[in-house]
Amino acid sequence: MQLPDGIIAVLKQDCPTCVLVDPVLKEIESQGLPVTVYVQDEPGFPSVSQVVDDRSLEHSFRLDIETVPTVIRVAGGREQGRAVGWARDEWQALTGLADIGAALPPARPGCGSKSVEPGVAERLALRYGDVSLPARRLDVPPLEDDIEYCFERGWSDGLPVVPPTEERVYRMLQGTTRAADEVLGLAPPNHAECTVAKVAINAVMAGCKPEYLPVVLAAVEAALDPAFCLHGLLATTWFSGPMVIVNGPVRGAIGMNWAGNVLGQGNRANLSIGRALQLVVRNVGGGRPCEADQSTFGTPGKLGFCFAEDEATPWTSLAEDRGIGRGRSAVTVFSADGPVGVADQKSRTPEPLIGSLAGTLRAIDHYKLANAADVVIVVGPEHGRVFDEAGWSKAEVAAALHAATRIDGQDLGMGTDKAAVAARPAAGTLPKFRAGGIHLVRAGGDAGMFSAIIPGWLMKGSLGTDPVTREVLS
Amino acid sequence: MTTTLLDPTGELAPVERQPIPKPATLDGLTVGLLDISKARGDVFLDRLDALLSERGMRVRRYKKPTFTRPAPIPLIQQIAGEVDVVVEGLAD
Numbered sequence: 001m002q003l004p005d006g007i008i009a010v011l012k013q014d015c016p017t018c019v020l021v022d023p024v025l026k027e028i029e030s031q032g033l034p035v036t037v038y039v040q041d042e043p044g045f046p047s048v049s050q051v052v053d054d055r056s057l058e059h060s061f062r063l064d065i066e067t068v069p070t071v072i073r074v075a076g077g078r079e080q081g082r083a084v085g086w087a088r089d090e091w092q093a094l095t096g097l098a099d100i101g102a103a104l105p106p107a108r109p110g111c112g113s114k115s116v117e118p119g120v121a122e123r124l125a126l127r128y129g130d131v132s133l134p135a136r137r138l139d140v141p142p143l144e145d146d147i148e149y150c151f152e153r154g155w156s157d158g159l160p161v162v163p164p165t166e167e168r169v170y171r172m173l174q175g176t177t178r179a180a181d182e183v184l185g186l187a188p189p190n191h192a193e194c195t196v197a198k199v200a201i202n203a204v205m206a207g208c209k210p211e212y213l214p215v216v217l218a219a220v221e222a223a224l225d226p227a228f229c230l231h232g233l234l235a236t237t238w239f240s241g242p243m244v245i246v247n248g249p250v251r252g253a254i255g256m257n258w259a260g261n262v263l264g265q266g267n268r269a270n271l272s273i274g275r276a277l278q279l280v281v282r283n284v285g286g287g288r289p290c291e292a293d294q295s296t297f298g299t300p301g302k303l304g305f306c307f308a309e310d311e312a313t314p315w316t317s318l319a320e321d322r323g324i325g326r327g328r329s330a331v332t333v334f335s336a337d338g339p340v341g342v343a344d345q346k347s348r349t350p351e352p353l354i355g356s357l358a359g360t361l362r363a364i365d366h367y368k369l370a371n372a373a374d375v376v377i378v379v380g381p382e383h384g385r386v387f388d389e390a391g392w393s394k395a396e397v398a399a400a401l402h403a404a405t406r407i408d409g410q411d412l413g414m415g416t417d418k419a420a421v422a423a424r425p426a427a428g429t430l431p432k433f434r435a436g437g438i439h440l441v442r443a444g445g446d447a448g449m450f451s452a453i454i455p456g457w458l459m460k461g462s463l464g465t466d467p468v469t470r471e472v473l474s
Numbered sequence: 475m476t477t478t479l480l481d482p483t484g485e486l487a488p489v490e491r492q493p494i495p496k497p498a499t500l501d502g503l504t505v506g507l508l509d510i511s512k513a514r515g516d517v518f519l520d521r522l523d524a525l526l527s528e529r530g531m532r533v534r535r536y537k538k539p540t541f542t543r544p545a546p547i548p549l550i551q552q553i554a555g556e557v558d559v560v561v562e563g564l565a566d
Binding site: 133137138141146149163165166189192193197201202232236279283285294463464 | 478479485486540544
């Protein structure tokens with residue numbers, strides 16, 4: 001944009017400081033320096049001769065004005081410097097005129113530019129800025145409710161979604177430095193390219209704030225890693241859906257919950273991040289219930305299942321165990337059914353508590369089933385305390401649980417009749433869980449000697465799913 | 475004022491969906507039977523194979539390595555090149 005040489009000022013009449021400096025601009029003009037005033041509200045207000053009506057705010061946007069008055073010195077069509085608000089010294093230095101504004105107080109702060117008012121900045125960026133939102137535009141027919149329109153197009157998981165307008169999606173994309181057209185991977189089952197923009201659109205619909213977007217992007221990237229086998233997970237007749245566990249400073253920065261009701265409702269970040277991932281599965285990939293998603297029952301967590309780990313414990317965090325250094329943020333995705341509660345209000349030493357957890361673990365999937373699904377055990381603070389006071393590390397607890405959950409070979413065989421079992425030769429024991437198949441994390445409210453077992457998809461490893469961790473990037 | 479929304483989908487389908495027309499008859503077409511490696515899917519497909527062959531249809535058989543993952547691209551391309559319609563056994 002070619003700027004007029006001399007002095008440019010951006011004003012609005014609604015700002016007392018702008019009214020205050022108007023005579024000074026006239027003074028500058030009378031001393032022979034050309035002055036152009038861009039006015040955001042009342043074009044008749046400035047007293048200089050060259051006034052530009054900027055009620056559209058295009059000039060204010062292009063000049064990157066945050067405060068009025070702003071005065072800019074221009075030479076050869078280029079900005080040489082600017083002063084914000086009224087400060088006599090600065091104005092005198094900028095204009096090179098030593099005696100202007102003598103009657104005014106030395107300084108007065110300005111007011112907010114109309115171009116940065118809430119909702120306005122996004123609209124201006126979309127209209128005048130170099131903004132790319134790579135997605136098809138769909139016009140909601142006049143008189144139709146936009147939330148109902150989203151339902152009718154099949155974009156909703158059954159609850160209302162926030163309609164993904166250009167302004168909201170643009171604002172969401174301000175939460176990341178990544179390009180809107182960056183491809184994160186192919187979303188199954190339809191193998192559609194999943195871009196940062198598509199994730200942002202679905203994050204808007206899920207109710208995320210822009211500052212959650214880096215976590216959602218990391219979760220989507222992790223879920224699209226072939227090792228996670230999202231294709232099979234979303235299609236399976238089994239209960240599971242993807243679950244996201246968040247570690248590191250981002251947990252606190254965006255206000256996530258790792259304390260009371262950690263697996264439940266009530267926290268916007270936990271709920272909307274998990275939901276955003278599932279809306280990506282539904283909308284970008286096309287994984288819809290009773291279509292590609294053939295789950296017999298599903299699980300309430302398929303609306304979205306995300307929580308943060310309590311890292312104020314002696315144990316290493318989940319992310320640390322998976323190679324992400326402390327002080328960095330990460331997400332880990334697991335396949336997950338609903339949580340199974342374990343109550344043990346009597347054990348004050350690790351061994352009987354291991355016994356309590358192991359008894360419930362042995363029944364996961366089927367009490368006769370060896371090589372069951374991987375599990376995440378969310379150890380509550382009061383159970384965690386029992387292990388901490390005895391100095392048991394996470395690795396020691398996991399090893400004890402593996403040892404205590406082995407299944408007697410004699411018991412194997414779902415539905416086998418008793419006579420057939422009796423006739424079978426004695427067998428040794430078999431592991432209930434594959435090596436590394438018991439994952440321990442810490443979370444939950446202070447009161448209650450409980451833990452939660454979250455079993456996952458029966459198909460695992462090379463035949464199915466493995467957990468995947470991704471660092472959260474800005 | 476009209477609200478404009480951004481499409482959250484993979485945009486693989488047109489805004490107004492147009493289903494591919496189904497063939498009125500299988501006469502003269504080659505039918506592919508895809509076993510996805512789910513238990514007993516082959517029993518179902520064997521029976522279909524017999525019923526279609528009895529009626530003089532051309533049948534070709536295919537198998538995915540595992541039901542948990544998408545079919546390998548070469549297999550998809552092979553099927554697309556060899557048959558007119560495909561029947562896939564999805565259930566347990």
